[in-house]
Amino acid sequence: xxxxxxxxxxxxxxxxxxPDMPLLWVLRDTLSLxxxxxxxxxxxxxxxxxxxxxxxxxxxxxPVSSVAGKKIVTIEGLSSDHSHPLxxxxxxxxxxxxxxxxxxxxxxxxxxxxxxxxxxxxxxxxAMRGNICRCGTYQRIRQAIKQAAEVKQ
Amino acid sequence: xxxxxxxxxxxxxxxxxxxxxxxxxxxxxPVEAMVSGDxxxxxxxxxxxxxxxxxxxxxxxxxxxxxxxxxxxxxxTIAAEELDADWKRVKVExxxxxxxxxxxxxDGSCSIRDFYDAMREAGASxxxxxxxxxxxxxxxxxxxxxxxxxxxxxxxxxxxLGYGELAAPAAQQPAPKREELSFKSSAEYRYIGKxxxxxxxxxxxxxxxxxxxxxxxxxxxxxxxxxxPVLGGKLKSFDDQEARKVPGVERTVVIEGFKPPxxxxxxxxVAVIASNTWAAMQGRERLKVEWEPGANASYxxxxxxxxxxxxxxxPQRAVRNVGDVDAEFAKGGKTHEAEYYVPHLAHAPMxxxxxxxxxxxxxxxxxxxxxxxxxxxxxxxxxxxxxKKNVECHVTLLGGGFGRKSKPDYVAEAxxxxxxxxxxxxxxxxxxxxxxxxxxxxxSAMYMKAALDEKGRPTAWLQRCAFPSMMxxxxxxxxxxSGGELGMGWTNVPFDIPNQRAExxxxxxxxxxxxxxxxxxxxxxxxxxxxxxxxxxxxxxxRVEYLLDLVGQPRKVDVAARGRLAEKYPLETGRLxxxxxxxxxxxxWAKRKPAKGRALGxxxxxSFLTYVATVVEVxxxxxxxxxxxxxxxxxxxxxxxxxxxxxxxxEGAAVFGASLALMGEITAAGGEIEQSNFHDYRVxxxxxxxxxxxxxxxxxxxxxxxxxxPGVPPIPPAICNAIFAATGKRIRELPLRKHKLV
Numbered sequence: 098x099x100x101x102x103x104x105x106x107x108x109x110x111x112x113x114x115x116p117d118m119p120l121l122w123v124l125r126d127t128l129s130l131x132x133x134x135x136x137x138x139x140x141x142x143x144x145x146x147x148x149x150x151x152x153x154x155x156x157x158x159x160p161v162s163s164v165a166g167k168k169i170v171t172i173e174g175l176s177s178d179h180s181h182p183l184x185x186x187x188x189x190x191x192x193x194x195x196x197x198x199x200x201x202x203x204x205x206x207x208x209x210x211x212x213x214x215x216x217x218x219x220x221x222x223x224a225m226r227g228n229i230c231r232c233g234t235y236q237r238i239r240q241a242i243k244q245a246a247e248v249k250q
Numbered sequence: 251x252x253x254x255x256x257x258x259x260x261x262x263x264x265x266x267x268x269x270x271x272x273x274x275x276x277x278x279x280p281v282e283a284m285v286s287g288d289x290x291x292x293x294x295x296x297x298x299x300x301x302x303x304x305x306x307x308x309x310x311x312x313x314x315x316x317x318x319x320x321x322x323x324x325x326x327t328i329a330a331e332e333l334d335a336d337w338k339r340v341k342v343e344x345x346x347x348x349x350x351x352x353x354x355x356x357d358g359s360c361s362i363r364d365f366y367d368a369m370r371e372a373g374a375s376x377x378x379x380x381x382x383x384x385x386x387x388x389x390x391x392x393x394x395x396x397x398x399x400x401x402x403x404x405x406x407x408x409x410x411l412g413y414g415e416l417a418a419p420a421a422q423q424p425a426p427k428r429e430e431l432s433f434k435s436s437a438e439y440r441y442i443g444k445x446x447x448x449x450x451x452x453x454x455x456x457x458x459x460x461x462x463x464x465x466x467x468x469x470x471x472x473x474x475x476x477x478x479p480v481l482g483g484k485l486k487s488f489d490d491q492e493a494r495k496v497p498g499v500e501r502t503v504v505i506e507g508f509k510p511p512x513x514x515x516x517x518x519x520v521a522v523i524a525s526n527t528w529a530a531m532q533g534r535e536r537l538k539v540e541w542e543p544g545a546n547a548s549y550x551x552x553x554x555x556x557x558x559x560x561x562x563x564x565p566q567r568a569v570r571n572v573g574d575v576d577a578e579f580a581k582g583g584k585t586h587e588a589e590y591y592v593p594h595l596a597h598a599p600m601x602x603x604x605x606x607x608x609x610x611x612x613x614x615x616x617x618x619x620x621x622x623x624x625x626x627x628x629x630x631x632x633x634x635x636x637x638k639k640n641v642e643c644h645v646t647l648l649g650g651g652f653g654r655k656s657k658p659d660y661v662a663e664a665x666x667x668x669x670x671x672x673x674x675x676x677x678x679x680x681x682x683x684x685x686x687x688x689x690x691x692x693x694s695a696m697y698m699k700a701a702l703d704e705k706g707r708p709t710a711w712l713q714r715c716a717f718p719s720m721m722x723x724x725x726x727x728x729x730x731x732s733g734g735e736l737g738m739g740w741t742n743v744p745f746d747i748p749n750q751r752a753e754x755x756x757x758x759x760x761x762x763x764x765x766x767x768x769x770x771x772x773x774x775x776x777x778x779x780x781x782x783x784x785x786x787x788x789x790x791x792x793r794v795e796y797l798l799d800l801v802g803q804p805r806k807v808d809v810a811a812r813g814r815l816a817e818k819y820p821l822e823t824g825r826l827x828x829x830x831x832x833x834x835x836x837x838x839w840a841k842r843k844p845a846k847g848r849a850l851g852x853x854x855x856x857s858f859l860t861y862v863a864t865v866v867e868v869x870x871x872x873x874x875x876x877x878x879x880x881x882x883x884x885x886x887x888x889x890x891x892x893x894x895x896x897x898x899x900x901e902g903a904a905v906f907g908a909s910l911a912l913m914g915e916i917t918a919a920g921g922e923i924e925q926s927n928f929h930d931y932r933v934x935x936x937x938x939x940x941x942x943x944x945x946x947x948x949x950x951x952x953x954x955x956x957x958x959x960p961g962v963p964p965i966p967p968a969i970c971n972a973i974f975a976a977t978g979k980r981i982r983e984l985p986l987r988k989h990k991l992v
Contacts, residue, residue: 115497115529122528126472131464132457134649135527136600137681141928144600172457179456187455191447191894194902195318196454197600197649203455222937229928231600231650232318233905234898235936236943 106174332373347623359956462619601649689764706789746802851972907965
């Protein structure tokens, strides 16, 4: 094991872990940032979505060594007080049921809005179809993304 | 009978409340006692706790598990309503597992149904005691004192005292008798019937909610477990040399296999213990394990399906008999018959099973995502050979449950491993574990036959099903469905047909069978409501009109003895008719005639005491791709506490039902499950799920019924009925993914 330098939510950190360890487990087990969730371990469900230099990636298949020196943002870093327009919309629309997938959904949606501030239904389908919600909150996720997009204008 | 008693002993409640708090313990009858009708002999089970602190904080215990229904918020609002508490000053605390709460088994869509009255009584009792305390303090009649919005007011003198100031004197008041309590009228409700936000709303969109997989205990190690790919397989040998070379891996531990019945016992296997989850998983992959697979290695889904179909082609045990079906068929008139098949399904909650346990000094401390913390106590106690009183189970948020997390095998694994290594242990199932070692929804075949009159209406109706029972969990020799399973939409079909017989044939289990959201209603509703649609088509009649004709005039249906539940919740066809008419009207059924590639489908199903009718709009494009633009659901669940959360349940149920109809299938070969993760056990994604589900709730003062599950059963048949109307293809076997529609 060697020390790997990573920048998480604006903080420079040094972690002593196996370089092939997925970022997900570094966040959860080493740094106790448990807002990022494990769902499948093979980039099939999106529960582990975080931002690397502003892009949404699946942290369950991203070796920590590959993100050394890059800016990592997790749900905990999106805002400190759930004040991001998407979080506000999520709250207003009462999107969450169990809530487990919603960190990943919000991080994916945040990356979408950065690229496409006014996404169409088809943009939302394309961006969000990698994120599974077993409770079935998709219709409210769509509504909340559109609502946040309105606010951001 | 007094249903509330005052508890002033702090020790009874642990540290949750301060010593001077007014604490109420409401008591309700367990449902089993209600069903058996043996009220007088039934034990009184305490279930609901409510306390007022001297600073005015009202603490309400959430004793049911939160897995997305909002129950941990919604039940407390009922108590807060009758207490007339200021919701901002209410603190909801999650209860640990303890029999004193009554049943904590959060399944069967019964949390509101079973605890609505208890919560109201807890709130109303506290309110009256606060009013009495204020009256005594002011020396005025209690009738002049009124509790409102967290204070008691004496109108004429305009004096007022806060709930906090009154907590200590109120605790000295005798508990009111049930007949002394008064309840608000619906017009006075501030919370009931309103869209109250859930208490976890902010936490759930900021990563702050703590699920079972997130729980931590100081000094904790992590485990990944390799299990027999065939149910009941025995460990022959294993080599952990390579596993132990993985940095972070500490050791391996063998978990003994179970003796049948499997119950909630661990499956057995080889655990890799490591300093983090990833190392444990990597170590596990490097284990070399040999299994003796045993008798269940014969299980093969293709041949088993054929076996089930052959079973339902032959006469079987009658489980409901009305009139004389055989005599009617013997007349030799027109008949129609069809066979249906629904494969195994997996729960696949987004959070896989996970738990943390710390076993020391003969005691177990547990943090788990569980639907049933008392089953955790029983299961862990049995596994460790300790008293269940020594198992303290803290319930975290659940990342989905759907019935999977009622079965705490994964918690017992954590406890056994902790005992073995002498440290706290977190067990995390991988998605592959979750898909391969589930308690699956059963696999089923159904045979339907009807004799038809000149209007195409059935004069005789025969239905036969066969599927391995979930009761094999508790008795390995079980070879036919239980009354509980058959009561889910099979022996209580509410059609007005003079001759009806329901039958059930034998079936053996080769994997663990469990209850999954809406349970046996899934296959029963699929067969029955697909068949109704077939008959309507044969009769060349409008499918909604035909369905209403089968349901018949408003009446109470005499179904299998349901004890006292039947008195409070009779099966009323008028309410079923009403939701069918509502859903049809809301969907524009009358004006929207089927076109090539686009049509509506209807199904209506009564389950968990709730009446649900669903109209689904389906589009099938030139490549056979299915799109579901809209679902209209009408439901009558009696009194609704939180309409927004009820809507959310039915929106979610539409997606859950669409998942199983479109793509859900678990198969076995050589006794091993062939699927492993979301790429081959597919669930609906945002681009595949129904796009818009509109939920229409009947306003009702009837006793509250279930909402978590009853939205699911009508979805698959309604989708398939719409596909038939749009394409002419009748689907009798799920999932749809296996069929070419064009």
